[in-house]
Amino acid sequence: MQAAMAIEDGMVVGLGSGSTAALAVEALAARIAQGLRVVGIPTSEATAALARRLGVPLTSFAEHSHVDITIDGADQVERRSLTLIKGRGGALLREKIVASASDRMIVVVDETKLVARLGGATPLPVEIVAFGSQTVIARLKALGCAPTLRLKGDEIFFTDGGNLIADCAMAEIPDPAALEARLAAVTGVIETGLFIGLATEILIGRPAGVELLQR
Numbered sequence: 001m002q003a004a005m006a007i008e009d010g011m012v013v014g015l016g017s018g019s020t021a022a023l024a025v026e027a028l029a030a031r032i033a034q035g036l037r038v039v040g041i042p043t044s045e046a047t048a049a050l051a052r053r054l055g056v057p058l059t060s061f062a063e064h065s066h067v068d069i070t071i072d073g074a075d076q077v078e079r080r081s082l083t084l085i086k087g088r089g090g091a092l093l094r095e096k097i098v099a100s101a102s103d104r105m106i107v108v109v110d111e112t113k114l115v116a117r118l119g120g121a122t123p124l125p126v127e128i129v130a131f132g133s134q135t136v137i138a139r140l141k142a143l144g145c146a147p148t149l150r151l152k153g154d155e156i157f158f159t160d161g162g163n164l165i166a167d168c169a170m171a172e173i174p175d176p177a178a179l180e181a182r183l184a185a186v187t188g189v190i191e192t193g194l195f196i197g198l199a200t201e202i203l204i205g206r207p208a209g210v211e212l213l214q215r
């Protein structure tokens, strides 16, 4: 995978979550097997397990306060601004912490995820605290979206941090920053899946080759 070629010796690498990010971890592991020396900060327990299994050395923010490059996937990418929706796998909080600490965030997607405007068919995941979740969800509804508490089978889905996800369906999002501010102002909202100003490069896989969008 092309994104893994951006990683150089000695770097601290943010390891994203999801099926696309897993391919990047595999590509990184292959380079490590050939002698590349790096350490990774995983954005989920699943990614940490994969990295351990493939022999990618892990570290944490206790040892490294900044990340050189993070490679991650996304659920939607707004072409003009490189703003993202993330969190379909429930890893948005750790992903956003790692992305915010990164010099570069390389996002790998296929062309179906590229949109003129975010929202619409893709709901926005919002991580909320479990306590009082009914009242938090009611307040999200009052902001104009249609939230659904995420389930895993018949059970409530819990994030790695022990929180809940409200998937907020809404029409297209004309102003992601304004929406982010309104959602963040709701007590009990921990983080949203809107990634604004974080992605520095988008690699779009197409049958004909890879397109690069850069900030």
Ligand SMILES: O=C[C@H](O)[C@H](O)[C@H](O)COP(=O)(O)O
Residues within 6 Å of the ligand: 016, 017, 018, 019, 020, 021, 072, 073, 074, 075, 086, 087, 088, 089, 090, 091, 092, 095
């Ligand atoms: O919480 C999950 C993450 O934000 C994923 O990076 C995102 O859902 C994309 O996943 P995938 O590459 O599997 O489509």
